[in-house]
Amino acid sequence: MTPIVRIEHIEKTYELDDAVKFTALSDVSLTLHKGEFSALIGPSGSGKSTLMHIIGLLDKPTKGKIFINEKDISNFSDNEISTLRNEFVGFVFQQFNLINKLTVIENIILPTVYARKDLAYDPVKKAHEIMEKFGIAEKAKSYPNRISGGQQQRVAIARSLIMSPSLILADEPTGNLDTKTGNEIMKLLKELNEKENITVLIVTHEHDVAEKTKRKIHIVDGKIVKD
Amino acid sequence: MEYIIFTLKSALFDFSRNKGRTFLTSLGILIGVLAVVLLTAAGLGLRKYIQQQFELLGSNLITVLPGNIEEGFTSGGPAFGRINFSEEDFQKLKRIRLIKTVVPLYSRSFTVSSANDSKYSEVYASTADIFVAFNQKAEYGKLFTDRDVDKRSKTVVIGPKLGEKLFGSAKKALGQAVKIENQSFKVVGVTESKGGGLTSQDLDNAVYMPYKTAYVFNTSKIMMAFYVQARNEADIPEMKRIVEKTMLENFEEDEFSIVEQKDLISTISSIFSIVNTVLVAIAAISLLVGGIGIMNIMYVTVTERIKEIGIRRALGARKFDILSQFLVESIILSLFGGLAGLLLAYIIVFFVQPLFPAYIDTFSVVLALGVSSGIGIIFGVFPAKKAADLSPIDAIRYE
Numbered sequence: 162m163t164p165i166v167r168i169e170h171i172e173k174t175y176e177l178d179d180a181v182k183f184t185a186l187s188d189v190s191l192t193l194h195k196g197e198f199s200a201l202i203g204p205s206g207s208g209k210s211t212l213m214h215i216i217g218l219l220d221k222p223t224k225g226k227i228f229i230n231e232k233d234i235s236n237f238s239d240n241e242i243s244t245l246r247n248e249f250v251g252f253v254f255q256q257f258n259l260i261n262k263l264t265v266i267e268n269i270i271l272p273t274v275y276a277r278k279d280l281a282y283d284p285v286k287k288a289h290e291i292m293e294k295f296g297i298a299e300k301a302k303s304y305p306n307r308i309s310g311g312q313q314q315r316v317a318i319a320r321s322l323i324m325s326p327s328l329i330l331a332d333e334p335t336g337n338l339d340t341k342t343g344n345e346i347m348k349l350l351k352e353l354n355e356k357e358n359i360t361v362l363i364v365t366h367e368h369d370v371a372e373k374t375k376r377k378i379h380i381v382d383g384k385i386v387k388d
Numbered sequence: 389m390e391y392i393i394f395t396l397k398s399a400l401f402d403f404s405r406n407k408g409r410t411f412l413t414s415l416g417i418l419i420g421v422l423a424v425v426l427l428t429a430a431g432l433g434l435r436k437y438i439q440q441q442f443e444l445l446g447s448n449l450i451t452v453l454p455g456n457i458e459e460g461f462t463s464g465g466p467a468f469g470r471i472n473f474s475e476e477d478f479q480k481l482k483r484i485r486l487i488k489t490v491v492p493l494y495s496r497s498f499t500v501s502s503a504n505d506s507k508y509s510e511v512y513a514s515t516a517d518i519f520v521a522f523n524q525k526a527e528y529g530k531l532f533t534d535r536d537v538d539k540r541s542k543t544v545v546i547g548p549k550l551g552e553k554l555f556g557s558a559k560k561a562l563g564q565a566v567k568i569e570n571q572s573f574k575v576v577g578v579t580e581s582k583g584g585g586l587t588s589q590d591l592d593n594a595v596y597m598p599y600k601t602a603y604v605f606n607t608s609k610i611m612m613a614f615y616v617q618a619r620n621e622a623d624i625p626e627m628k629r630i631v632e633k634t635m636l637e638n639f640e641e642d643e644f645s646i647v648e649q650k651d652l653i654s655t656i657s658s659i660f661s662i663v664n665t666v667l668v669a670i671a672a673i674s675l676l677v678g679g680i681g682i683m684n685i686m687y688v689t690v691t692e693r694i695k696e697i698g699i700r701r702a703l704g705a706r707k708f709d710i711l712s713q714f715l716v717e718s719i720i721l722s723l724f725g726g727l728a729g730l731l732l733a734y735i736i737v738f739f740v741q742p743l744f745p746a747y748i749d750t751f752s753v754v755l756a757l758g759v760s761s762g763i764g765i766i767f768g769v770f771p772a773k774k775a776a777d778l779s780p781i782d783a784i785r786y787e
Binding site: 258 | 391394397398401402405695696698699700701702703704705706707708709779780781784
């Protein structure tokens with residue numbers, strides 16, 4: 162199996178007041194492979210979100226190395242990291258994090274606006290295809306705060322797919338949804354993994370959600386305890 | 389292209405959601421641009437007005453004035469110089485061959501009255517050539533002649549506005565008598581109106597009188613200035629030299645001045661330019677204050693939209709993308725204010741123009757818009773930089 166993300170001996174500490182240090186992650190090593198469908202499970206405060214942010218290049222570790230497609234990115238510039246976030250990762254958040262002043266379709270194609278490479282497809286056409294598949298086609302011109310939570314999360318997933326990423330990171334994607342809608346979203350993510358061979362990592366504290374994945378990574382107090 | 393549309397849409401959305409705030413922010417720039425453009429327009433208008441005043445006096449003209457013009461106007465103005473000219477000087481100048489005409493001038497304000505009404509007017513006492521120099525023609529009746537001057541005939545030519553004021557209409561004034569200092573004068577002619585504008589209002593209210601007739605008021609028989617006209621422009625330098633030599637026979641070098649029309653225009657223009665520059669500089673301070681207002685609002689906007697910035701960064705926006713987004717917003721904001729100020733200035737100038745020849749030139753339009761977008765950049769760059777430098781994860785977590 163091809164590794165797409167490999168992190169080695171990651172440590173993340175935060176400086177609190179009076180020079181007290183808080184260790185969110187200590188000596189974490191992990192490899193995600195192409196086509197994996199995994200869950201990162203842990204109670205709140207375990208460091209799972211911090212780990213996801215580091216894997217997703219939203220945050221920088223205090224120590225340790227990150228390899229994307231076997232390439233060390235320690236010395237990457239902010240612009241290069243931004244490009245990786247744009248092309249390599251797609252994020253799905255618990256809070257959806259859509260931009261309310263842009264329509265659904267504009268939210269979906271927003272990552273392509275920041276693309277620095279020529280896209281082999283028409284973003285608007287592709288967005289319509291995804292919306293069609295996700296059953297939100299008629300909401301294209303709606304604004305995010307005018308549609309249901311389930312629909313918003315579908316929009317967020319559609320947005321994460323528009324740049325055809327290798328990895329989707331979903332942070333508590335069902336956390337704000339009822340069980341039925343949550344299950345539908347999980348089904349959608351699973352389909353993406355199976356049909357399009359996209360690596361999916363779901364961060365959750367719910368064992369029900371984790372049960373639906375193939376690989377379960379347990380994290381407690383900033384350390385991986387079971388993989 | 390999409391990038392630009394997204395940036396603009398994002399900006400316009402925020403503006404339309406905060407209409408009141410957007411308006412107040414732009415108001416600072418609006419007032420600044422309005423003040424600068426209006427003052428520039430007034431300055432240009434004033435310069436044009438002065439030029440028009442002098443152009444009335446025909447071309448190829450030099451003016452001989454008492455007093456030293458080099459000492460400036462502070463000494464009370466050339467008309468109140470230490471010396472006065474006399475008939476003798478007039479006759480001497482007339483003998484110079486290069487000169488086409490010499491127009492002597494004695495002027496003073498009097499209350500001019502008819503049986504019905506009266507008005508405080510300027511009386512110009514001269515030869516018949518004053519009508520050539522002042523470019524005046526008779527609308528009704530005739531102009532007085534050099535014979536009237538020699539005969540000291542008690543006749544006057546008046547401006548049409550004065551005629552209207554004293555006799556009900558310019559035409560009715562013809563043949564009537566006006567009283568000046570208890571002396572009665574017959575109105576033999578009414579000049580053509582110079583039409584609208586401040587420029588001609590004075591001449592439309594003027595009284596012209598043979599200079600020898602005016603000796604009844606001008607008991608010391610002085611002359612206040614000579615307008616000397618050359619036969620052609622090329623003769624002016626030589627004529628000026630001879631006039632100077634002639635005047636030096638009776639006066640010291642610093643007792644009189646010889647001014648070429650174009651020198652006078654440029655001297656006065658340069659004085660007004662300095663005054664105007666100072667005024668515009670003061671007005672520019674309000675532009676600065678407006679700019680600070682924009683900076684303040686942009687800081688607030690950045691704080692309000694930290695989460696949005698975080699989302700955009702998570703989706704791959706570079707620091708530069710965020711920076712340009714906020715810069716575009718502050719430029720739009722100040723450019724909007726600038727355009728509105730310019731529009732308002734145009735409207736005001738449009739309504740003022742019948743009274744005063746103020747006008748807005750291309751340079752001040754370019755300057756106003758350039759400066760207001762410049763303000764957008766300068767005062768927008770700090771808030772925009774702050775937005776761009778936020779850590780993506782801190783921004784996205786911000787509530």
